[in-house]
Amino acid sequence: MQKKEKTHPQKSRMGHPQSKPKSHAKNRPSVRGGTPDPTNPKRVAAILEKLDEAYPAATCELKHANAFQLVISTILSAQCTDVRVNQVTETLYKKYPDAKSFVYANPAELEQEIRPTGFFRNKTKSIIGASKAIVEKFAGEVPRTMDEMLTLPGVARKTANVVLGTAYGIASGVVVDTHVQRLANRLELTKNEDPKKIEQDLMKILPQDKWIQFSHQLIWHGRRVCVARKPRCVECNLERLCRARDKTV
Numbered sequence: 746m747q748k749k750e751k752t753h754p755q756k757s758r759m760g761h762p763q764s765k766p767k768s769h770a771k772n773r774p775s776v777r778g779g780t781p782d783p784t785n786p787k788r789v790a791a792i793l794e795k796l797d798e799a800y801p802a803a804t805c806e807l808k809h810a811n812a813f814q815l816v817i818s819t820i821l822s823a824q825c826t827d828v829r830v831n832q833v834t835e836t837l838y839k840k841y842p843d844a845k846s847f848v849y850a851n852p853a854e855l856e857q858e859i860r861p862t863g864f865f866r867n868k869t870k871s872i873i874g875a876s877k878a879i880v881e882k883f884a885g886e887v888p889r890t891m892d893e894m895l896t897l898p899g900v901a902r903k904t905a906n907v908v909l910g911t912a913y914g915i916a917s918g919v920v921v922d923t924h925v926q927r928l929a930n931r932l933e934l935t936k937n938e939d940p941k942k943i944e945q946d947l948m949k950i951l952p953q954d955k956w957i958q959f960s961h962q963l964i965w966h967g968r969r970v971c972v973a974r975k976p977r978c979v980e981c982n983l984e985r986l987c988r989a990r991d992k993t994v
C-alpha cells in the first residue's frame with residue numbers, strides 16, 4: 746500500500762512554518778549532468794564570485810597580535826574550536842608574550858594552561874619546540890617561506906599556510922582544514938579526501954591571488970551555512986551551483 750504523503754509545512758530554523766523553498770531547478774546552470782567538469786574555470790569563477798558576495802571580509806578567526814602568536818594559536822587549534830583557543834590565549838599571551846618566553850616555559854605548567862584545547866602534552870612539545878627553533882634558527886622571527894616553516898616542530902602545511910597567508914599575505918598554498926575538506930568535496934572541486942591532495946587540486950583550479958581569501962571564505966561558509974550535518978542549503982547563495990549528495994533542498 747502506498748504511504749500517505751506528509752502534509753506538514755516545512756519549518757524554518759526558528760521553528761515557524763514557512764512555505765517550501767522555491768526550487769531553482771529550472772534556472773539552475775547546467776551543472777547537473779550537463780557540465781562534464783565541475784572544476785571548469787567558469788564554474789570556479791562563479792563560486793568565487795558568490796563567496797565574495799557572501800563573505801567579503803572573511804578572515805582568520807584566531808586572535809593574534811603578530812605572526813608568532815598566530816603560529817602558537819594555530820598549533821593550539823588542532824582538534825579544537827577557535828573560540829576555545831581564543832579564550833585560552835587571552836591569558837596565555839600575557840604570561841608568554843614572545844617566542845623566548847615560551848622557550849623558558851615550565852612544560853608541566855604550560856600543559857595545564859593549554860589543557861582546555863585538548864592534546865595538551867603534544868601541543869606543549871610543539872609550542873616549546875617551535876619557539877626554540879624560531880629563536881635559535883630564525884633570530885626570533887617567524888620565517889616567511891614554506892620550506893622554512895616546515896622545519897618548525899609541530900608545523901605542517903596547514904599551519905604554515907595559515908601563518909604565511911594571514912600574517913604575511915604570502916599565498917604559499919590553500920589552507921585545507923576540516924571545513925575546506927568537506928566543502929571542496931561538496932562543491933566537487935576535488936574528488937580527494939586527503940588534505941594534501943585536496944590542496945594540490947585547489948591550487949590547480951584557483952587563481953593564486955584567491956588562495957588566501959578562498960580558504961577563509963570556505964571556512965566561514967562551513968561554520969555558518971554549509972555545516973557538517975544538515976547543511977543550511979536554504980540559506981546558501983551557492984545553492985544553484987551545488988549538487989552535493991547531502992543537500993537539504
Ligand code: SF4
Nearest residue numbers: 971976978981984987
Ligand atoms: S547548497 Fe548546501 S551543500 Fe551546497 S554548498 Fe550550499 S549549504 Fe553546502
